[in-house]
Amino acid sequence: MTAYRRPQPIDDFGLWIEGFKQPGVLVEIAALAVCVALAWGFSKLLRNALRMQDDPSSVLFGRSVVDGAMFPLVLLLLAYVARAIVFKFLPMTAFKVAIPVLVALVVIRVGVKVLQAAFTTAPWVRVMERTISWVAWLAMVLWVSGLLPVVLAELGEITWKIGSTTLSLRTLIEGSVTAGAVMILALWLSAAIEKRLLRKATGGDLSMRKAVSNATRALLLFVGLIVALSAVGIDLTALSVFSGAIGVGIGFGLQKLASNYVSGFVILAERRLRIGDNVKVDSFEGRILDINTRYSVIRSAAGRESIVPNELMVINRVENLSTAITRVWQTSVVTVAYGSDAELVSRLLLQAIDEQEAALKEPAPQASLSAFGANGLEFTMAYWINSGDAPVQLRLLSQINNRVLQMLQENGIEMPYPQRVLHVKDMPALAAAQASAGHEAG
Structure with missing residues (x-):
């Protein structure tokens, strides 16, 4: 039985300094500069060809060429190609640092842009962006310094058993990273499909496309969740034990939530209420701005917005003021x-x-x-x-x-003010009191 040999980190930074003093480093830097120029030019040409200049919400490009995910992705691919070519003639020094940096940059840009596109107004998006950035840069530092294999080996030794399955902290972390990547990919695809479906859609067509978009996002997230659980190492057959409990939870604790989701799909499928219609629900009148799977957003003429659960739109009387007869x-x-x-x-x-x-x-x-x-x-x-x-x-x-x-x-026609005529009767007691007061005064 062979003894376990723990990988050793590169702790002699003097070798790094000496490596960067070699003349071959200039060739590597020049190759990286060429990769940057080619990646920028390709991204700019593709952005112009796809006419994405006026679409700041694009995941691939963003507000500028280098703001989206396309530029770091192309740059990383070109860097790998350049490293393979240069490695045939020179030892690697600059590319050992450039490749991890580019990988971290790709992870950050893709994760951040996808979250911004999928959840435009969610308050926790900023926290997730910072978390992705810190994790990516920390992994890059461990990779460059050579400590990443050591840390992964130490994490692999921390294990515990769940039933017949043995899990390690390393497996859990790697599975979580894989699950995060799968979920980000699912969100990216769903956001792209939603944007494509809702472009230039109005009225009933908009409502139907919104229903298809919501169903597609739910399906992709469900598939992503299944893949994520498999990546973490959870046996999916064990989830069948909890199916009964989940059914009871939906039947009791999540009854309203499930009802709102089902009502949302019913509203979008029937198309009796559409985005842009003027409606009156529970004494609140306004225009429907959006119909989500759980709630609808209605804005009144005064600018106030009301979030109405979809269940109320189904079980209550709703007046649609934007019908075929507009008189x-x-x-x-x-x-x-x-x-x-x-x-x-x-x-x-x-x-x-x-x-x-x-x-x-x-x-x-x-x-x-x-x-x-x-x-x-x-x-x-x-x-x-x-x-x-x-x-x-x-x-x-x-x-x-x-x-x-x-x-x-x-025309001299008067619009009268409200008028009241008061008649006071002459009472003997009042007259006597007035006469007495006058006599005393005299």
């Missing part, structure tokens, strides 16, 4: 003083409505004496408007009311 019946009440000419007031109200192009002429608008109010004659003017947009309705109502006010003033 809306709008009314307004005008009060004038008693004694005013009712026929003249009706004509003026109809004239104020007819002057607005947004008010439909057919069916014809109406203006009639509707009630005898406490303060004056109440006239109701009503008309149809061919728009379900609340801001458009409010703007038209304001324009008509302003015109009505102007025309009533021009």
